[in-house]
Amino acid sequence: xxxxxxxxxxxxxxxxxxxxxxxxxxxxxxxxxxxxxxxxxxxxxxxxxxxxxxxxxxxxxxxxxxxxxxxxxxxxxxxxxxxxxxxxxxxxxxxxxxxxxxxxxxxxxxxxxxxxxxxxxxxxxxxxxxxxxxxxxxxxxxxxxxxxxxxxxxxxxxxxxxxxxxxxxxxxxxxxxxxxxxxxxxxxxxxxxxxxxxxxxxxxxxxxxxxxxxxxxxxxxxxxxxxxxxxxxxxxxxxxxxxxxxxx
Numbered sequence: 001x002x003x004x005x006x007x008x009x010x011x012x013x014x015x016x017x018x019x020x021x022x023x024x025x026x027x028x029x030x031x032x033x034x035x036x037x038x039x040x041x042x043x044x045x046x047x048x049x050x051x052x053x054x055x056x057x058x059x060x061x062x063x064x065x066x067x068x069x070x071x072x073x074x075x076x077x078x079x080x081x082x083x084x085x086x087x088x089x090x091x092x093x094x095x096x097x098x099x100x101x102x103x104x105x106x107x108x109x110x111x112x113x114x115x116x117x118x119x120x121x122x123x124x125x126x127x128x129x130x131x132x133x134x135x136x137x138x139x140x141x142x143x144x145x146x147x148x149x150x151x152x153x154x155x156x157x158x159x160x161x162x163x164x165x166x167x168x169x170x171x172x173x174x175x176x177x178x179x180x181x182x183x184x185x186x187x188x189x190x191x192x193x194x195x196x197x198x199x200x201x202x203x204x205x206x207x208x209x210x211x212x213x214x215x216x217x218x219x220x221x222x223x224x225x226x227x228x229x230x231x232x233x234x235x236x237x238x239x240x241x242x243x244x245x246x247x248x
Contacts, residue, residue: 015232022225030218036211041080044104044204045096049197055097055109062113062190068120073109075099082108084115086130091116103197107205110191111212114183125178132172139168147230156238163230170223173216180216184209 053061059073076082076092084091091112097105118126143165150159188206191197197205 012233012236015229015236018232019225019229022228026218026221026225030215030222033211033214033218037080037208037215040204040208040211041096041104041108044107044208045100045102047103047201047204048101049103049106049201051196052101053106053196054099054101055093055105056099058106058191058196059091059093059109059113061194061196062110062187063116065190065194066113066117066120066186068113068117071113071116071120073098073113080108082112084112084119086119089116089119103201103204104208106191106197106201107187107208108212110187110196110205111183111209114186114190115179117186118179118183123179123182125175125182129172129175129179132168132175135168136172139165143169151233154237156234159230159234159237163227163234166230167227170220170227173220173223177216177220180213184213 056073056075063069063071071089071091073091073093075098076094078094079096081094082092082097091109093105093109093112097108115126117123143162146158146162146165148162150156150162187209188202191205192202
């Protein structure tokens with residue numbers, strides 16, 4: 001029969017307690033990061049930049065400054081839905097950014113243009129992230145299914161397979177960090193180098209981008225924490241069984 005108590009319950013107990021103990025600060029960081037993003041974007045969306053550059057114009061300026069051509073800038077619907085799509089090599093800016101001549105709009109648009117520059121120059125981490133997207137999609141679709149089935153059937157093999165698939169999504173988020181930080185660095189260097197924003201405006205744009213970067217840090221920590229929990233459950237159950245599946 002399955003080990004419903006003893007080693008198995010202790011392994012689960014240890015994993016869950018460590019998880020919930022660390023979950024509190026990670027959740028606080030996640031909430032604080034989201035608050036910072038929305039707060040800074042809202043604040044600097046009310047500050048017009050002195051050169052009256054719109055988000056679309058700022059994105060085009062970053063592309064020109066980095067010698068990148070053939071990347072259209074188009075509007076899209078949604079709040080903070082701004083993104084660069086490598087599939088059609090297009091920068092999409094939300095309604096709050098595309099035609100807005102605010103400090104926040106310039107910062108966000110320049111960041112998305114930074115992504116376009118990364119693809120144009122073949123930036124290593126962005127190439128790696130693109131290469132692992134199929135594996136990441138596989139992991140996000142099937143990892144929790146295997147984890148649940150492995151737990152339900154007391155199958156260590158299935159549970160381990162679920163852990164491996166889930167780790168792919170965690171690795172994707174890890175690779176995403178340098179991609180996002182680098183895009184912001186390119187954006188801010190170009191903004192400062194071309195004089196798109198003055199000193200106090202530049203500081204506002206930097207605050208907006210740093211807050212956005214913090215959300216990626218929080219997402220990675222949450223994924224790492226979940227991965228740690230699964231690994232601890234696996235190790236705890238492996239230590240209390242004599243064969244696969246945890247049956248005797």
